[in-house]
Amino acid sequence: MTPKHAPANASPAPAKAAGPGRPKDLGKRASILEAAKRLFLEQGYQGVSMDQIATAAGVSKLTVYSHFGDKETLFSEAIAAKCQEVLPDELFVRPPEGPLREQLRAIGHAFFALITSEEAISMHRMMNTPGTAENALRELFWNAGPRRVQEAFAQFLQARIQQGQVRIDDTALASSQFFSLLKGELHPLMACGLCTEPTPAEVARHIDATVEFFLRAYAA
Template structure:
């Protein structure tokens, strides 16, 4: 497990460096130990800061968990991927989004968090909702907004962007992601990932390409 460096980067504001160290610690510890297995003391120790500093940046563990999920998503699936650029064929941007999403959902950290969500939790647990809103929901809404912009520009024909976004990501997950969650699949080789992404994007374009009007 890689924990964050405690050395500040030259020229970086101290508060931002501490916040980044806290988030890095949270991103490492939550998947490794589970939500209940992580304390704010442990986060502080891993980040090389005081517990008071952790609370000054993140008011409670729930907030820190949500921000860690958001930060992990931003690491592998940056928001600028969903900016409609209208530079060249749309297929290229869809392929880039698909590859980034696939890397995210198949990362060790993402699989660990999904397994945590799959465990039996109390009926009143707010953890699944927090995770959903911080990660999958935000990603799906960002892609739906991208589709809406491409539809308005005539690059795609997508009558229901929310539905189409869900379909795209479900297609990308496919059987392989389900097998990963069950612990019965080895990492997919790069040529196989490329083939899976290309086939998914092509299927999506056959359904929602501009010629479907």
């Protein structure tokens, strides 16, 4: 059957308007997240407004809320993004080639660089100063940062258990122990302002000792 043609004078169909579910601008989202990471780490949660983040990202405040909903969500996403930047999931899923000892050293160096950065030390102080952060905010920080890292490392350990490289009954506990050992005495001393940034040689010595201690406890 021959299809019927529309009349010659018919108006073209109106263009379909983009609905509320249309994809958001990923470039703007990245700019917002980058601005939030910098401002939150420099000035703390209370010292930063959504207006400041919007201005720094070069977008409107409405765009910020469109992408992240509220300040708490943006804070959580910014902390998670910072951790991903320094300790990407690939480091745990596809760690550097070589013996387990070298893989643990690589993870240790990345983690120590993260927690001893100037921004992280400032955030640590802010979270531990009474009156500057509510418990809900501390929980957001914990879940987006330390908890995510510990859970990713626990999965790393589980894979090594299956390969017969380590013998661990409680991977969550072992993960917590590893990162607590990595903090050691250096991190609290730096957080209290009682020592300057350690030299690369001092950091390497500290991480090597931590890895050896951990392997003596759990190596198969």
